[in-house]
Amino acid sequence: MNKVISGYFDDAHRGLQRQQQQQDRIMGGSASNVQLPPLRQPDPDPSWDKVQSQSMGSLEFTSEQARAGIQTEKYQQALSDNSKLSKRIRQMQEQLAITSAKKEAFRAQATRLEKEFKKGREQADMLQKDLLEARREAGQLGTQAQEAMSMMTEMRKAHIQEVRLLQRGLAARSGGEMKNKVNEVADLVDKLGRAVMQRDESIRDKTKLQVKSNKLEGDLRAVVDDCARLKRQNKSLSAQLKEALRKAQFTPPKPDGGAPEDSDEEFEHELMAFEQRFQILEEGPAGLDILASNLSKDKQTLEKRLKAAQETNKSLTSSVENYKRLGEEKDLQIEDISGKLDKMMKDHAALQEAIAQKRREIELQVQEEKEAMARRIEELELECDNARAVADGMEKASSRLTKELVKVHETYTGQQDKKAEDAAAGQGPNLLAKTEQNAKTGESLKLEVYKTPEGVTELHASEADGEPTVIKVDDDMMKELDQADPWIELFSRVGVSPGPPRKIVISSMLDRDQVKLAPDNAEIILSIYRFDDRRFWLSGLNLATQSSMDLLLTEDTIGADLAAKLDGCQGNSRQLFQCLSSHIVLQAGGTQLALA
Numbered sequence: 001m002n003k004v005i006s007g008y009f010d011d012a013h014r015g016l017q018r019q020q021q022q023q024d025r026i027m028g029g030s031a032s033n034v035q036l037p038p039l040r041q042p043d044p045d046p047s048w049d050k051v052q053s054q055s056m057g058s059l060e061f062t063s064e065q066a067r068a069g070i071q072t073e074k075y076q077q078a079l080s081d082n083s084k085l086s087k088r089i090r091q092m093q094e095q096l097a098i099t100s101a102k103k104e105a106f107r108a109q110a111t112r113l114e115k116e117f118k119k120g121r122e123q124a125d126m127l128q129k130d131l132l133e134a135r136r137e138a139g140q141l142g143t144q145a146q147e148a149m150s151m152m153t154e155m156r157k158a159h160i161q162e163v164r165l166l167q168r169g170l171a172a173r174s175g176g177e178m179k180n181k182v183n184e185v186a187d188l189v190d191k192l193g194r195a196v197m198q199r200d201e202s203i204r205d206k207t208k209l210q211v212k213s214n215k216l217e218g219d220l221r222a223v224v225d226d227c228a229r230l231k232r233q234n235k236s237l238s239a240q241l242k243e244a245l246r247k248a249q250f251t252p253p254k255p256d257g258g259a260p261e262d263s264d265e266e267f268e269h270e271l272m273a274f275e276q277r278f279q280i281l282e283e284g285p286a287g288l289d290i291l292a293s294n295l296s297k298d299k300q301t302l303e304k305r306l307k308a309a310q311e312t313n314k315s316l317t318s319s320v321e322n323y324k325r326l327g328e329e330k331d332l333q334i335e336d337i338s339g340k341l342d343k344m345m346k347d348h349a350a351l352q353e354a355i356a357q358k359r360r361e362i363e364l365q366v367q368e369e370k371e372a373m374a375r376r377i378e379e380l381e382l383e384c385d386n387a388r389a390v391a392d393g394m395e396k397a398s399s400r401l402t403k404e405l406v407k408v409h410e411t412y413t414g415q416q417d418k419k420a421e422d423a424a425a426g427q428g429p430n431l432l433a434k435t436e437q438n439a440k441t442g443e444s445l446k447l448e449v450y451k452t453p454e455g456v457t458e459l460h461a462s463e464a465d466g467e468p469t470v471i472k473v474d475d476d477m478m479k480e481l482d483q484a485d486p487w488i489e490l491f492s493r494v495g496v497s498p499g500p501p502r503k504i505v506i507s508s509m510l511d512r513d514q515v516k517l518a519p520d521n522a523e524i525i526l527s528i529y530r531f532d533d534r535r536f537w538l539s540g541l542n543l544a545t546q547s548s549m550d551l552l553l554t555e556d557t558i559g560a561d562l563a564a565k566l567d568g569c570q571g572n573s574r575q576l577f578q579c580l581s582s583h584i585v586l587q588a589g590g591t592q593l594a595l596a
Helices: 002-012 014-027 046-055 063-174 181-248 264-283 285-404 406-411 413-426 475-480 486-492 560-568 573-581
Strands: 430-438 444-451 457-463 469-473 494-497 503-506 508-517 522-530 536-542 548-553 584-587 592-595
Touching: 063 181, 063 264, 063 285, 181 285, 430 486, 444 486, 444 494, 457 494, 457 503, 469 503, 486 494, 508 573, 508 584, 522 573, 522 584, 548 592, 560 573
Parallel strands: none
Antiparallel strands: 430 444, 444 457, 457 469, 494 503, 508 522, 522 536, 536 548, 584 592
């Protein structure tokens, strides 16, 4: 480019070129160090021009031509420096654009990694929640195991009572008192049937526990798989983060020493700039002043750009350091979460081992109880056979005695009939239990339980100033009551229906089931008893706190919407239970039932 401009300049100013060459031979290599002359110089001394013209007449050029040649050389040097500076600025701008693009790419990658890390942390929180749920279910299994142990203890007590009854029966038989043997044998057979039923219930409970244990093992296996998957995902995220940090360490490339070749557009640009500068040279000192001021402005602009580029580079460096520090913090958080997960896995392994040990112990105890029950059943069957044989012998003896006493009975028929009528007239219902208490519905009642000579159980109930009401207690109702002390539970289920007509009733149990109640989804064993269409008694047991809760629903507390739903469920006990349980919530920290 410089050679082409020099050729163009030679063609336009041949005379000036020859003067410049002669001046170069005279001045040597000091042209590069010559400062720009002042814009306005004083008029030269005429005597000096005369001397100069005389001394340099052989060189064939004047002082003005020499001065113009020196200025031309300085202008060319300034043009060359300006071209180099422009190229360097262009290179710096390209490097700055590359750096900005890499910064944006790194920022996008860091944002994506942060989102992935947040997603992994959410998955870890979900896993921790599942682990807490598994631990809670394990606690429930432990509670059920304790209940099974208490049930087996009660079975042992029942067996001991049966043994004592058998011992008393054997002692009575050995003492020679054979009165009411048939009733004792019937009691023994009843006890034996109950023992068989309890054995079947224990087998069913064992099956339920086995099913729950298998479900828990499946849940724990799924949790272990999720933990392994999360570990693999965290490992891949750590590798990606390290790769991003490695790529973030950017070192801007150094510019090449040699200047690249100019394109046609650059040549045209340089040619136009040269023509403008040549025009300035023709204008004289005023053009030089304008050129110097333009060069000063360009220099200030370039300095400002260079300073801005340095500040931008500094901010990019600080951003890279911040991203590095953030990546280190994320690594520490990942390590902390991994440690917590390992600890949870160890706790779950220990819990699973404890559950397996407890299961083995329960299985051994159930097996021992089963064997003891089988031996006890064999002994009872043997004693029952013996008692039956004795009863058969007594029946035969009684038949013989009856035949011998036929004549005496015929003789004293009138007297025996009279005695039988008197005995029948004097015999009445037998009082089993009585009490005075407030019913669940709030009324004061007087309650009495009688057993008639025909064997029918009747409940006689009356209010303070009301007429007594007689309610027959059938066999189904007796089965629902506690066999050890049925009358307390029977009295607790008596209430008053406002009618019309107003009457005293025994509540019927709709259902008993385990439900989850709002607002904490606490598990409650809920029992609902029905007095009439608008009066219900609810009893619950909180499995977490082992606290009992009661609630009475009457026609005053039941709203119109709930009443309409209850009318639609009449005749179906299960639908009534579901309808009522869906409108019940917990209050006072899970210790009180309330209607939603």
